[in-house]
Every structure is written in structure tokens, then in C-alpha cells.
Amino acid sequence: xxxxxxxxxxxxxxxxxxxxxxxxxxxxxxxxxxxxxxxxxxxxxxxxxxxxxxxxxxxxxxxxxxxxxxxxxxxxxxxxxxxxxxxxxxxxxxxxxxxxxxxxxxxxxxxxxxxxx
Amino acid sequence: xxxxxxxxxxxxxxxxxxxxxxxxxxxxxxxxxxxxxxxxxxxxxxxxxxxxxxxxxxxxxxxxxxxxxxxxxxxxxxxxxxxxxxxxxxxxxxxxxxxxxxxxxxxxxxxxxxxxxxxxxxxxxxxxxxxxxxxxxxxxxxx
Numbered sequence: 602x603x604x605x606x607x608x609x610x611x612x613x614x615x616x617x618x619x620x621x622x623x624x625x626x627x628x629x630x631x632x633x634x635x636x637x638x639x640x641x642x643x644x645x646x647x648x649x650x651x652x653x654x655x656x657x658x659x660x661x662x663x664x665x666x667x668x669x670x671x672x673x674x675x676x677x678x679x680x681x682x683x684x685x686x687x688x689x690x691x692x693x694x695x696x697x698x699x700x701x702x703x704x705x706x707x708x709x710x711x712x713x714x715x716x717x718x
Numbered sequence: 719x720x721x722x723x724x725x726x727x728x729x730x731x732x733x734x735x736x737x738x739x740x741x742x743x744x745x746x747x748x749x750x751x752x753x754x755x756x757x758x759x760x761x762x763x764x765x766x767x768x769x770x771x772x773x774x775x776x777x778x779x780x781x782x783x784x785x786x787x788x789x790x791x792x793x794x795x796x797x798x799x800x801x802x803x804x805x806x807x808x809x810x811x812x813x814x815x816x817x818x819x820x821x822x823x824x825x826x827x828x829x830x831x832x833x834x835x836x837x838x839x840x841x842x843x844x845x846x847x848x849x850x851x852x853x854x855x856x857x858x859x860x861x
Contacts, residue, residue: 627798631805646802653798657755657791664759670828670840673752674821677847680814680854698857705850709843716839 605667605717612663613675616656621682623652625690671717677706737808741816744800749823751793753831758787815855818848 630646663672681703687693761784766777782788804813821844828834 627802628805631802634802634806650795650798653794654791657794661755661759661787664756668828668834669752669756669832670825670834670836673824673828674844674847677818677821677851680851683814684854693858696857699854702850702854702857705846705853707850709846709848709850712839712843712846714843716837716841716843 605671609663609665609667609672610675610714610717612659613672614678616658616660616663617676617679618682619652619656619659620676621679621686623649623656624679624683625649625686626652628691668717671713674713675710678710680706734808737804737806737813738816740800740804741808741813742819744797744804745817745820745823747793747797747800748817748820749827751790751797752820752824753827754786754790754793756828756832758784758790761786813855815852818851821848 626645626649628649630643630649633640633643633645660672660676684695684699684703688695763784764776764780765773767773801813825836825840825844829836
């Protein structure tokens with residue numbers, strides 16, 4: 602008996618990829634606020650929010666079947682994407698410790714996947 | 719970094735502590751959003767075909783009438799708004815470990831609302847993810 606179908610897991614992993622771009626644009630948009638709160642309406646923030654909302658569509662479709670306790674933790678793959686985008690867009694270095702952390706997250710996602718079978 | 723002028727780190731401490739409280743608020747919003755979205759996702763919906771425009775309106779009406787989904791999105795927006803404010807002072811990589819608490823809330827709420835069961839693999843997986851996220855935060859702070 603498979604309680605959480607693979608299709609749901611793949612949809613949630615896709616959502617994590619879209620959502621990770623949302624975080625990048627929120628970070629870019631938040632920098633505008635340093636010039637004053639009236640800069641809350643900027644296209645970076647708008648696009649970040651749109652990406653977060655967009656990421657919820659595959660997430661919701663995935664959530665129709667399967668367990669929340671399995672699918673929600675799978676969103677943590679977003680941290681893996683975010684690390685690479687942080688390096689790419691904000692010049693934050695990728696260290697050995699960060700790679701170790703990513704390995705833990707990835708191992709955790711695999712364990713949760715096994716537990717959801 | 720530690721040996722620089724004292725006034726500035728104190729200021730930074732206070733602002734990052736405020737960010738931490740805001741991110742704790744985020745975890746509450748995020749966990750509530752997940753439960754509401756799960757309820758909303760399993761709600762029966764009319765069939766949507768992008769090629770058939772006559773199915774668009776009934777779907778949109780049902781979407782807006784799905785109050786659990788709408789509330790889920792409201793909680794999601796609350797989460798996003800708080801996160802934006804928190805990111806003004808805190809670093810993305812430093813605030814993320816606190817967000818990992820959401821996994822604990824969501825799993826407890828899944829057991830309560832959806833009768834989902836914990837097992838060794840799921841518990842181990844959650845622990846690894848939280849450990850990984852915490853380590854990621856520490857690694858990012860040191861760099």
C-alpha cells in the first residue's frame with residue numbers, strides 16, 4: 602500500500618524549486634525597503650509573492666493525494682536550491698559545512714520518502 | 719568581526735532578535751497554512767479544462783468558495799509578509815533554521831487532524847532535515 606504516490610512527491614519537489622526562486626526575489630525586494638517602507642510595492646517583491654503563490658499550485662495538486670506529514674517536509678529541498686541561488690545571485694560562499702548540511706537534508710528527504718511508502 | 723566597535727554589534731543583536739521573533743510567528747502561520755491547504759486540496763472541486771472556457775467560471779467560483787483554501791492562502795500571505803519584514807534585518811541563511819520548527823508543528827497537526835501516523839523513517843527524516851537546516855544556518859553565520 603502506497604499512501605503517498607510518487608506523482609505527489611514529484612509535484613511537491615517542483616513546488617520547492619519554484620518557491621526557492623520566490624525567496625530570491627523576496628530578498629531582492631526586501632533591499633528596496635531599506636530606502637523606506639513606501640517602496641513595499643516593487644516588482645521584485647511582487648514577483649517573489651507571485652512565485653510563492655505559483656509554487657502552491659503544484660503543491661496543492663500533489664496534496665490531493667498523500668500525507669501532509671510526508672509531502673510538507675519534502676519542501677525542504679528548497680534549501681538545497683536556495684544555497685545554489687545564494688551563491689549565484691548574492692555571492693554567498695558554498696562551504697564544506699553547508700554541503701554537509703545539504704547532505705543531511707537530502708538524507709532526511711529520502712528517509713521521509715521511505716517512511717511514506 | 720567580534721573585535722569591531724561595540725555599539726554596532728549591539729544594534730545588530732537587537733534587530734536580529736526582533737527578526738527571530740518575527741520568524742517564530744512565521745512558523746505558526748506556515749503550519750496553519752499547510753493544514754488549511756490540505757483541507758482545501760481534498761475538498762471536491764468541479765473539473766477544470768483549460769481548453770474549455772465554459773469550465774473556467776464554475777472552477778473559479780468553487781475556488782473562491784473553498785474557504786479552507788482561501789484561509790490557507792491568507793495564512794500563507796501572513797507568513798510571507800512577516801518573512802519580508804524579518805529579512806530586512808536578518809540574513810536569509812540565519813533565519814531559515816528557525817523556520818525548520820514548522821516541520822514539527824506540521825507533523826503534530828497532521829497526526830491530530832488527518833490521523834497520519836509517525837514511523838521510525840519519518841521521524842528520522844524530520845530529525846535529519848531539522849539538523850541539516852540548523853547546520854546550514856550555523857555554517858552560513860560563520861562564513
